[in-house]
Amino acid sequence: MIPRMQTPSFESAPADPPPGDGRPLDRARSARIARAFLPQHPLGNRHDYFYTLFKLRSDPLYPGVLAALRGSRAPLLDLGCGLGLLAHALRSDGQTMAYRGVDIDAAKIARARRCAAATGLADATFETADLADGMPPHRGSVAILDVLQYLSHAAQRELLTTASAMLTADARLVIRTGLGDDSRRGRTTRITDRLANLIGWMQERPKCYPTADGLRETLEAAGLRTTFTPLYGNTPFNNWLIVAARAG
Numbered sequence: 001m002i003p004r005m006q007t008p009s010f011e012s013a014p015a016d017p018p019p020g021d022g023r024p025l026d027r028a029r030s031a032r033i034a035r036a037f038l039p040q041h042p043l044g045n046r047h048d049y050f051y052t053l054f055k056l057r058s059d060p061l062y063p064g065v066l067a068a069l070r071g072s073r074a075p076l077l078d079l080g081c082g083l084g085l086l087a088h089a090l091r092s093d094g095q096t097m098a099y100r101g102v103d104i105d106a107a108k109i110a111r112a113r114r115c116a117a118a119t120g121l122a123d124a125t126f127e128t129a130d131l132a133d134g135m136p137p138h139r140g141s142v143a144i145l146d147v148l149q150y151l152s153h154a155a156q157r158e159l160l161t162t163a164s165a166m167l168t169a170d171a172r173l174v175i176r177t178g179l180g181d182d183s184r185r186g187r188t189t190r191i192t193d194r195l196a197n198l199i200g201w202m203q204e205r206p207k208c209y210p211t212a213d214g215l216r217e218t219l220e221a222a223g224l225r226t227t228f229t230p231l232y233g234n235t236p237f238n239n240w241l242i243v244a245a246r247a248g
């Protein structure tokens with residue numbers, strides 16, 4: 001059974017708005033978004049389409065992130081954007097802020113561009129970049145979804161501090177990450193990430209899973225208030241949604 005409501009376990013101060021109810025997107029909306037990833041070329045394969053359809057229908061990530069960003073017009077930088085699924089989810093939610101996605105995987109960025117162009121996605125750009133080498137200049141909101149574990153501890157801290165400094169008054173920093181702990185969920189998350197690398201879906205290998213205390217300390221030191229919410233849905237993973245905004 002899918003949990004209806006997941007209460008935040010801890011927070012430093014409430015960050016508005018609430019981060020979703022732990023359910024994935026409904027089937028019809030998932031299908032509409034995933035259609036953008038149908039192969040445009042007759043020889044293309046359907047892997048991206050089935051992957052995105054499965055992810056949208058099973059993962060509570062997108063409702064959580066959409067709820068966290070709703071109400072802000074700040075431009076969004078999506079770090080480690082993959083195929084750019086968030087851009088499609090935002091537009092389907094009526095959120096029209098400028099979107100810029102960056103990812104180390106040049107092949108994914110090429111597919112993200114092609115799908116965005118094929119569906120006429122407005123005001124969305126995609127670039128190849130390695131976050132370990134630094135971040136593109138930006139002012140506004142920042143999304144970091146399922147990416148932190150691919151960076152070293154030092155690179156994570158630097159990324160989070162730099163991203164925090166980018167936030168404008170109405171902007172939000174939205175992070176989804178598995179947290180490093182010895183729970184069964186923690187172990188399942190680590191094994192699945194490793195398998196994704198071994199089968200070639202993820203070019204990168206996981207390096208370091210952040211802890212809740214470490215994340216909170218870094219974000220609060222950067223002047224942000226934070227809310228941590230478990231985002232398990234009906235998945236076996238130790239996923240959390242962290243929403244941060246400027247304090248005061």
Ligand SMILES: C[S@@+](CC[C@H](N)C(=O)[O-])C[C@H]1O[C@@H](n2cnc3c(N)ncnc32)[C@H](O)[C@@H]1O
Binds near residue numbers: 079080151
């Ligand atoms: C699990 S996927 C998440 C994709 C997307 N954020 C989403 O939620 O659908 C992780 C992404 O992080 C990217 N990534 C890993 N290490 C990176 C790095 N050093 N710089 C930029 N992107 C990176 C991978 O290429 C991959 O697309």
